[in-house]
Amino acid sequence: MSEQDVHIVPYKTFLMIWVALLILTGTTVAVAQFHFGAWNIWVALGIAILKSGLVVAVFMHMKYENRLFRLALFSALAILAIFIGLTFVDVLYR
Amino acid sequence: MSGHIHKDYTGAKFGMWLFLFTEVLLFGGLFILYSVYLARYPKEFISAGKELNVWFGGGNTLVLLTSSLFVAVSITALRRGAKRLCLGLLGATIACAAIFMLNKFFEWSAKIHHGIYPGSEHLKEMKHGEIVFFNLYYLTTGLHGIHVVIGALVLTWAMFLIKRDRVNANDWVILENAGLYWHLVDLIWIFIFPLYYLILH
Amino acid sequence: MSDLTATAGSDRGFFGEAKYPGIFGWIFSTDHKRIGLLYFWCIVTFFCVGVLLGLLIRLELFAPGETIMGPQTYNATFTLHGVIMIFLFIIPGIPAAFGNLIMPIQIGARDVAFPKLNLFSWYLYVSGALMAVISLFAGGGPPDTGWTFYVPFSAQTSTNVSLAAIAVFLLGFSSILTGLNFVTTIHRLRTTGMTWMRIPLFTWSLYATAWIQILATPVIGITVALLFAERVLGAGLFDPTQGGDPIMFQHLFWIYSHPAVYIMVLPGMGVVSDIIPVFSRKPAFGYKAIVVSSIAIAFAGSLVWAHHMYTSGMSDLAVLIFSFLTFTVAIPSAIKVFNWLATMYEGSILLDPPLLFALSFILLFTIGGLTGLVLGAAATDIHVHDTYFVVGHFHFVMFGGTGMAFFAAMHYWLPKIYGRMYDKTVATVSWGVIFIGFCILYISMMVVGIEGMPRRYYDYVPEFTGLNQLATVGSWILAIGLILMFVNIFRGIFNGDPAGANPWGGASLEWEVPSPPPTENFGEDDPVVTHGPYDFKNAGIL
Numbered sequence: 094m095s096e097q098d099v100h101i102v103p104y105k106t107f108l109m110i111w112v113a114l115l116i117l118t119g120t121t122v123a124v125a126q127f128h129f130g131a132w133n134i135w136v137a138l139g140i141a142i143l144k145s146g147l148v149v150a151v152f153m154h155m156k157y158e159n160r161l162f163r164l165a166l167f168s169a170l171a172i173l174a175i176f177i178g179l180t181f182v183d184v185l186y187r
Numbered sequence: 188m189s190g191h192i193h194k195d196y197t198g199a200k201f202g203m204w205l206f207l208f209t210e211v212l213l214f215g216g217l218f219i220l221y222s223v224y225l226a227r228y229p230k231e232f233i234s235a236g237k238e239l240n241v242w243f244g245g246g247n248t249l250v251l252l253t254s255s256l257f258v259a260v261s262i263t264a265l266r267r268g269a270k271r272l273c274l275g276l277l278g279a280t281i282a283c284a285a286i287f288m289l290n291k292f293f294e295w296s297a298k299i300h301h302g303i304y305p306g307s308e309h310l311k312e313m314k315h316g317e318i319v320f321f322n323l324y325y326l327t328t329g330l331h332g333i334h335v336v337i338g339a340l341v342l343t344w345a346m347f348l349i350k351r352d353r354v355n356a357n358d359w360v361i362l363e364n365a366g367l368y369w370h371l372v373d374l375i376w377i378f379i380f381p382l383y384y385l386i387l388h
Numbered sequence: 389m390s391d392l393t394a395t396a397g398s399d400r401g402f403f404g405e406a407k408y409p410g411i412f413g414w415i416f417s418t419d420h421k422r423i424g425l426l427y428f429w430c431i432v433t434f435f436c437v438g439v440l441l442g443l444l445i446r447l448e449l450f451a452p453g454e455t456i457m458g459p460q461t462y463n464a465t466f467t468l469h470g471v472i473m474i475f476l477f478i479i480p481g482i483p484a485a486f487g488n489l490i491m492p493i494q495i496g497a498r499d500v501a502f503p504k505l506n507l508f509s510w511y512l513y514v515s516g517a518l519m520a521v522i523s524l525f526a527g528g529g530p531p532d533t534g535w536t537f538y539v540p541f542s543a544q545t546s547t548n549v550s551l552a553a554i555a556v557f558l559l560g561f562s563s564i565l566t567g568l569n570f571v572t573t574i575h576r577l578r579t580t581g582m583t584w585m586r587i588p589l590f591t592w593s594l595y596a597t598a599w600i601q602i603l604a605t606p607v608i609g610i611t612v613a614l615l616f617a618e619r620v621l622g623a624g625l626f627d628p629t630q631g632g633d634p635i636m637f638q639h640l641f642w643i644y645s646h647p648a649v650y651i652m653v654l655p656g657m658g659v660v661s662d663i664i665p666v667f668s669r670k671p672a673f674g675y676k677a678i679v680v681s682s683i684a685i686a687f688a689g690s691l692v693w694a695h696h697m698y699t700s701g702m703s704d705l706a707v708l709i710f711s712f713l714t715f716t717v718a719i720p721s722a723i724k725v726f727n728w729l730a731t732m733y734e735g736s737i738l739l740d741p742p743l744l745f746a747l748s749f750i751l752l753f754t755i756g757g758l759t760g761l762v763l764g765a766a767a768t769d770i771h772v773h774d775t776y777f778v779v780g781h782f783h784f785v786m787f788g789g790t791g792m793a794f795f796a797a798m799h800y801w802l803p804k805i806y807g808r809m810y811d812k813t814v815a816t817v818s819w820g821v822i823f824i825g826f827c828i829l830y831i832s833m834m835v836v837g838i839e840g841m842p843r844r845y846y847d848y849v850p851e852f853t854g855l856n857q858l859a860t861v862g863s864w865i866l867a868i869g870l871i872l873m874f875v876n877i878f879r880g881i882f883n884g885d886p887a888g889a890n891p892w893g894g895a896s897l898e899w900e901v902p903s904p905p906p907t908e909n910f911g912e913d914d915p916v917v918t919h920g921p922y923d924f925k926n927a928g929i930l
Binding site: 168179184187 | 575599602603607635639643690694702704705709710
């Protein structure tokens with residue numbers, strides 16, 4: 094595959110993603126002001142995951158890469174999730 | 188596929204992504220600790236979290252998100268032949284990095300001035316969960332700050348290569364990889380911000 | 389080495405074509421074969437240092453009470469023995485030396501994907517090694533915490549733990565970059581016809597290993613960095629007086645260090661998987677199963693780390709779950725053993741030195757693995773945790789396993805790299821002496837461990853004297869065997885008869901190039917692969 098065939102992301106796309114990121118940032122700050130108890134952290138994490146998804150997919154071009162890249166990223170994140178999860182099997186049940 | 192001194196665009200990018208995974212796992216260790224201690228000290232994390240200034244944190248978030256925009260656009264600019272625009276945007280990205288570090292300097296100075304830093308006497312008198320929160324805060328944002336500096340240096344080096352046309356519209360993977368590293372720095376902060384500055388309830 | 393580089397010309401292959409004069413032709417080279425040899429010689433050197441430290445430990449333990457050193461020196465000796473053997477020999481061992489030397493040739497590539505990064509990896513290795521050596525002599529004295537650096541002691545001791553932490557960080561970074569390089573190389577640089585299912589099993593094992601290197605190693609990086617931070621900055625994330633949890637250090641430490649043992653053993657299994665078919669003159673039985681089991685070991689091995697922590701004070705539920713998960717890792721390992729044996733069944737066996745070492749891998753690793761079940765089962769582990777049973781177990785799998793595989797790789801591939809053959813009779817004798825010494829040394833350990841002798845103790849009760857003395861005698865026999873082996877191999881590769889391109893009748897690509905291989909491995913044109921790596925018929929061997 095020639096480098097020249099690689100998709101060029103238009104300026105406008107980047108700008109729109111940036112605006113979405115700003116809006117999401119504002120949202121997460123706003124939501125944090127409310128009392129959702131234990132849910133606060135999960136909402137905050139959820140918004141962070143959304144923001145990072147946009148950065149990874151568009152800014153980092155992942156949306157246009159081949160499947161292997163996505164599979165590799167998923168593996169890395171899955172392993173981290175497993176590390177955290179199995180650690181909690183200890184920490185939560187002491 | 189193989190051959191004498193060849194350029195492998197996809198391979199170079201893949202290698203960079205693999206390196207990014209290692210950075211994710213590096214910070215991942217700190218996030219493991221954060222999650223465990225948050226579960227153990229929910230109230231103290233909130234009381235300590237309130238000591239952090241959401242304007243410093245939020246401001247830095249906006250700075251990094253904008254810097255990510257700049258570096259992403261710089262790649263499109265280079266590929267479309269707008270070399271000067273590319274260099275301008277990269278310069279702006281590095282300026283954002285400087286603003287971020289300046290912000291961080293003020294933020295940390297204020298805290299240190301109040302006696303809140305690892306090993307301080309004041310810290311020792313706090314509740315356990317609060318000590319943990321601040322230790323984690325300094326170590327995580329400190330490690331992140333180191334990566335901001337490294338990222339800025341990498342981007343500076345990319346600018347240098349672009350100026351000499353060594354990186355250009357036909358061969359831009361070095362810029363793309365530098366950009367990927369910078370986006371990672373942004374990504375880590377996207378998680379640091381809510382976990383440290385928005386723990387209010 | 390100098391007499392080889394002095395001779396120019398194609399009969400010396402890549403040795404005769406240095407980019408820079410003298411030593412710079414080596415330490416500035418980005419040729420994977422030169423880098424592989426740089427690693428090889430460093431690794432063998434550190435192995436010998438580690439052996440020396442082991443012999444000193446055994447001397448001290450020859451009799452109860454003080455024999456040749458005081459308790460502080462003893463603690464430092466077993467710490468250094470562990471740190472050197474693990475971080476400077478076994479973890480880099482097969483991947484950095486033989487992976488670099490052989491893997492690109494096996495897939496038909498000219499070099500790895502990032503040759504300059506490869507050289508940088510070696511610089512990191514040397515820096516880490518230097519730091520480790522400095523920690524021996526600088527102010528506070530060598531670390532005395534054991535290679536596991538558990539807090540709180542490691543955070544408080546005045547010995548050079550901080551320097552050792554830096555060393556481990558550098559070495560980890562070296563390992564990460566090697567892993568990254570290998571994954572990219574195997575994905576991107578396979579030659580025409582080298583499909584995934586034609587890749588030799590050694591390279592497959594390096595692929596699985598490289599993923600562990602990438603995903604697990606950063607965690608030890610952050611762990612030692614945090615230990616450094618606690619010592620130097622007072623940031624006590626593991627310090628109970630600051631609300632920290634010492635068990636969290638253990639979690640973070642073992643999240644890497646358990647997968648690390650698979651970084652150690654998978655390449656060894658890969659060496660065995662390549663040797664057995666060649667010396668049985670039969671294609672590998674269950675090639676796909678061996679591939680899948682390698683990936684399965686890499687994955688399952690990431691789920692079991694807390695079986696090192698049953699007695700640490702973690703929750704009963706964690707003890708239960710990790711014990712259960714630990715049993716699952718045995719399954720893919722067993723699959724490999726069955727496949728190796730089935731490969732040999734009704735094969736035409738050539739009892740040459742590479743096969744002898746490969747066979748002892750299978751036997752000793754299996755024994756080590758079975759003792760691992762005793763340790764993996766939480767109920768029995770309570771009795772043998774931190775006894776010499778554990779020490780016996782891990783020496784069986786790491787030394788009887790990976791160590792033997794490293795020796796097998798030496799006897800199998802060094803004739804390819806240097807183009808000369810060693811004395812096979814002497815090699816066979818050296819193998820026998822090593823095997824006997826090994827068994828006496830480590831079986832004694834396992835017995836004295838079940839009888840209750842703790843590890844990392846400077847002294848022991850008089851009842852344990854007999855077995856300790858037997859073990860020490862075993863260590864001397866082992867050492868004699870090792871000396872014999874190394875002297876024979878080195879004399880062979882420098883002064884032996886020409887080995888020829890294919891002394892063993894292998895069918896993978898490295899046996900089609902001259903010995904030593906030329907600088908870019910293949911001639912003008914890239915090789916085109918038309919058969920599998922164990923297809924002896926179509927390779928013209930049979």
